[in-house]
Structure formats: structure tokens, C-alpha cells
Amino acid sequence: MRQSNYFELLLGDKNRSGQQWDIWEATYSPMGPDGYPQRIFDKETGVINKEVAAYWKENYDLVHILKRDWKTLGPKLEGKIHIYCGDMDNYYLNNAVYLAESFLESTRNPYYNGEVKYGDRAEHCWNGSPDLPNYISRLRYHTLYLSKILKRL
Numbered sequence: 001m002r003q004s005n006y007f008e009l010l011l012g013d014k015n016r017s018g019q020q021w022d023i024w025e026a027t028y029s030p031m032g033p034d035g036y037p038q039r040i041f042d043k044e045t046g047v048i049n050k051e052v053a054a055y056w057k058e059n060y061d062l063v064h065i066l067k068r069d070w071k072t073l074g075p076k077l078e079g080k081i082h083i084y085c086g087d088m089d090n091y092y093l094n095n096a097v098y099l100a101e102s103f104l105e106s107t108r109n110p111y112y113n114g115e116v117k118y119g120d121r122a123e124h125c126w127n128g129s130p131d132l133p134n135y136i137s138r139l140r141y142h143t144l145y146l147s148k149i150l151k152r153l
Helices: 002-011 020-028 050-060 062-077 094-106 134-152
Strands: 082-086 115-119
Touching (some): 020 050, 050 062
Parallel strands (some): 082 115
């Protein structure tokens, strides 16, 4: 992480590297007084900005939001949540999916009634196709989900 973040600093300051960590901050962080997104952590020291972390949690942490608002969101999302994740995600995002699945499986009134699937040894952006590698199946997402779309319609 240190090398990745130093590289981002080398490419551009104030979230302008175009790389992964800066993109997440540009997407999720509140605007700072200088007009740029606030950092969730200092790239040089690693110190976490707890205010920015709390902002991310309240506004973008999907599991937190689902838990917090299940009473109103649950009826609207019943049967509509479908999560596909490689179990060897390059950014370890599969760990967040395990937490989401645990919460979703605990839901009642209503039960979420969706699906969570993991690609065995699959990487970031695994899309749910157990038969094809991502570099092929990414070209045909619509065909993978067309039957679910038609059923929903």
C-alpha cells in the first residue's frame, strides 16, 4: 500500500493521479476547503482522518446503510440484491462481501431473497460466470443476466 500510494503522489497531488486510492477519495470524500476531496488517510504517515472515514461510512458503506435502514430499504430491495465477487479479489473486497452476505442472510421482514456468489480463485470484478474467464465474460454481461432481467420485467 505504501508503494502504491507513493506512486500516486508522484503522479499527482490532490487526488489527481487517476489511480485507485485517489479515485476512491475523489468519489467518496467530502470536499475540502481547498476545493479538492479530503483524504481518508495521510499517504505519507498512514494516519486515518476519522471524520472522513465517518463520512464514508454514513454515506457509502452499503452494509452499514442496509443495517441502518433495512426497515425502509428491505421491502424495496427484496429479491433485487445479486452480488458476485471473486474470492481472491485483488483489493480484498471479498472480505466486505462476506460481511454483506452475513447481514443479508440475517434479514427478516423481509428476507433479502437475493443471491451472493463467489468465484473460486477469481479476481477483482468477477462477474458470476463460472465457466468463462473475466476477459471473455466481461464482453457479454448482458447475456449473463438477460434471463434475470426478463424474469424481473
